[in-house]
Amino acid sequence: MKNPLRKRILREFKQEWTKYLILFVFMSAIISFISGFFVASGSIRVLYDNGFERYNIENGNFEYYAEASEETLCTLEEEGISIYENFYVERETDQIESSLRVYNERSEINGVCLMEGEFPKEADEIIIDRMYADNNEIEVGDTLVFDGEDLIVCGLAAFSDYSSLFSGTSDMMFDAMKFGVGMMTEEGFEQLGEVGLHYNYSWIYAEEPADKIEEKEMAEDILTALNEHGMVTNFIPRYLNQAIVFTDEDMGNDRIMFSAFLYIVIAIIAFIFAVTTSNTIAKEATVIGTLRASGYTRGEILRHYIALPVLVTLLSALVGNVLGYTFFLEVAKGIYYASYSLPTFELTLSGDAFVKTTVVPVILMMVINSVIIAGKLKLSPMKFLRRDLSARQKKKAFRLNSDIPIMSRFRMRIIFQNIPNYLTLAVGIFFANAIMILGLAFPALLKNHQEMISQSIVCENQYILKVPANTETEGAEKYCAYTLVTTEEKIKSESVSVYGLVENSKYIDIDGDVLGDLAEGEVIISSAYADKYDIAEGDEIVLREEYGEEEYTFRVSGIYEYIAGLAIYMSMDSFWECFDCEEDYFNGYFSEEKIEDIDEMLIATVITEDDMNKMSRQLTVSLGGVFDIFYYFGLVMFAMIIYLLSKLVIEKNAQSISMTKVLGYTNNEIGGLYIFSTSIVAIASFLLTMPLINKVMEVVVRIMLSSYPGWIPYYIPSASFVRIALAGIATYGVIAFLQFGKVKKVPLNMALKNVE
Known part of the structure; x- marks a missing residue:
């Protein structure tokens, strides 16, 4: 015989079809x-994993100051x-503000x-990276002016060793707007000349390393061999190559x-299902009692009440996967590309x-509802x-002070009677607000970072030289620079710039006496370094060579306000002693003016404000649309939770509402009791969760950004909270209006039902 409880499932669905439809659409x-x-x-x-074999991606690359001889290369291959x-020329483009790295x-x-x-066939043709072209609105057939050379863009491509367009390992972030890669024919490449030419070589292991530890050891052996045969100016094993591994x-x-x-999100919806089902159980208590007395087990009744939540979740998952493999696949693909x-x-x-988006949500829904509803059926x-x-012996309702006005006491009673519903409401509002804050705050955080960099930029042009070279440029100031890497285990290694400064530097506002008075091993660090790694004055930091094993221990004597990068500052004398340099050695200039009297062949890098803003600029381009989705999703989630739970409060108290109508209260007065009570909880939840959300978001953002090189300090403007509050109030106003309509529809005769 068929289970008669199954017939009730369709009837229950029809009775609350709006609830199930809303949750179905949302899920x-x-x-x-x-x-x-x-x-x-x-x-x-x-695609990425198969690309290593399909495109024969390098295990690493190195650069010599001068071209290596065939004999040297043959000797190195014995390793x-x-x-x-893999030579390349890197120069500026003329019609767009960017640099282009062109390979043979x-x-x-x-x-x-x-x-x-x-692919290019003629000497004046070039194929360039597809993403760089998209960001700069370059199409096939366009002419690209490369340092005065007119080149025809014959194609767009993906370069297998540049899945992320990092120009170097020390970059805070790749920048597909201001940096790109391209390839020319051998004839075309030779015509570019030697300005900006890099003698770069790539290597492939005869036998792939078994793991990262062996890969690191093999790379160190190669570096040792390279240093024996020439001046290594760059060395990047694959595991450190951000352009490949990022x-x-x-x-x-x-x-x-x-x-x-x-x-x-599924857990929150499961709790909403459980709370609404608990209300249904309360309404159908006598029916459940009759069924239990007739021989139905708790398990049968439990399965009946969790059937609809599980079926709705399963159907939502199936429909969601169909849309995920079609429409939203294109959306996600567009964001990744x-x-x-x-x-x-x-x-x-x-x-x-399929398992993560169908099986796990269904199991999660089943478990949460089973645990909560089973407790009700005991x-x-x-x-x-x-x-x-x-479940326990009823206690008398605690007395409220009689000095409190009657209507206020009534509202307080309503709140106390619906605590489980309102707790679920508060938790839902917390997560909805957190999602909205993430959607609004991240773009504001990136914009704030760009503004802070503009304010704290050291100079208009910061030059790093391959070898010392003098200049007559007015205002140019010498400095020493070296790169070390962190040894912090919690965060992957990243570059830290070490600066040796002249006394009373015009560009780095640290008193010369302070630098001069630093004891051996004492340094001043940038605020970005201190903030990211939670370093305070007096702490010791350990760094190691970027392409070696020697470690350096420093004691932090002070913190300099500079958020554009991770940096350490010391006097030039201390720098020479620390890194065993000759006196008068330097390898860089700070300058407000462009330096034009140093041969470009001697300049390794020029750092400008644009370079400092790479990270925030690229994150804005890549993720701007995603955070808009987060904001509107959070707003919809907020509206859904408020609507369903405020609707539940009215339905749960329908008999009391009917009784107050019998006693002569108007719809407006009743709305002032029941809807206003929900309003108090909703607004209080909104306001009280904001400080907690701010703290939680600070932790979340720190975790998100800790994997990126450099640092972006946490910042959420007050305007973001105000905007969310206004959006929430406006949304709640619409929902309150809809719920007032439900109050008006409660019939007078309901007061006569279930009278005990």
Whole structure:
């Protein structure tokens, strides 16, 4: 015989179809969005992993100051590697403010995926990175002026060794607007000349290292051999090459973040289902008591009440996955291809995505509802028949001060009677506000970082030289610079700039006496370094050589307000002694004016304000649209939670509302009791959770940004909180109006039902 309880499922759905429809649409939307990202990132991960073999991506690259001889290269290959020439010329482009790194034609290593147009055939043709072209609105057939040379863009491509467009390992962030890569024919490359020419070589291991530890050891052996045969000016093993590995690491973080986001939202919805089902159980107490007395087990009744939440979740997951594999796949793909320079997309079906967006949400919904509803069903059949649903002996309601006005006491009673509903409401508002804050605050944080850099920039042009060279440029100030890397285990190693300054520097506002009085091993560090690694005055820091094993221990004597990078400051004398340099050695200039009397061949790098703003600029381009989605999603989540739970409060108290109507209260007065009570809780939750959200977001943002080189300090403007408050109040006003309509519809005869 069929279970008669099944017939009630459709009837229950019809009675509360608005609730189930709202939750179905909301869950379908969030699951489709997350599913689209999982499928896109999974497919891209397969492309990325297969690319190492398909495009023969290098295990590392190094650069000599001068071209290496064939004899030197043959000797180096005895280390168990194959070496390939990978020379490039890097210069400024004329019609757009950017630099372009142009490689000679490749055939054996670091393959190129053609995405539009064709490979260069003539000496004046160039193929450039697709993302760089998109960001600068360059199309196939356009003319690109490269340091005075007119080049025809014949194609757009993805360069396998530049999935993220980092120009160097010390970059805080890649910058696909101001930096790009390209490739020319051998004839065309030779015509570029030697200005900006880098003698770069790539290597491939004869046998791949077993793990990262062995890879590091093998790279150190290669570096030792390289130093024996020439002056190494750059050395980047694959595991340190941000242009190659950043994409993999960043996508891994994305999947963790989206998984956590999905499960938190599903858990909140599960609690909403559980709370509303508990209200249904209270309304149907006598029916449940009759069924239990008739022989139905708690398990059968439990399965009945969790059936609709689980079915709605399952249906939402299936619809969400269909949308995720179609519409939202294109959305996610567009976001990833706006962030990374990737080869042509190939869809890979992902069982992992299905499990995370279908199986896990359904199980989560089932477990949370089962635990909460099972607790409600532990009562005896007699208690259900008597509508006595308290698990413990009823206590008398505590007395409220009679000096409190009657209407205020009434509202307080309503709040106390609906504490579980209002607690769920408060938690939901907390998460909805956190999501909205993330959507609003991150763009503001990036904008604030750009403004702070503009205010704290050392000079208009900061030059780093390959070898010391003098200049007559007015105002130019010498300095020493060296790069060390952190040894902090919690955060991956990153570069720290060490500066040796002249006494009373015009550019770094540190008193010369302070620098001169520093004891051996004492330094001053930038505020960005102190903030990111939680370093205070008196602490010791340990750094090591970027391309070596020697470690340096420094004691922090002071903190200099500078947020544009991680830096250490000492006097020139201390620098010479620390790094065993000759007196009068220097390798850089601070200057407000461009230095034009030093040969470009002697200049390693020029750092400007644009370079400092790479990180915030690229994050804005890549993620701006994503954070807009977060804001509106949070607002919709807020509206949904308020609507469903305020609706529940009115339905739960329908008999009391009917009774107050019988006693002569008007609809406006009743609305002032029940809707105003919910308003108090909603507004209080809104205001009280904001300081907590601010603290939580500070932790979340620090974790998110700690994996990036450099530092962006946490900042949320007051305007963001005001905007969220106004949006929340406006949204709640609409919902309160809808709920007032429900109050008016409560019939007078309901007061006569279930009278005990």
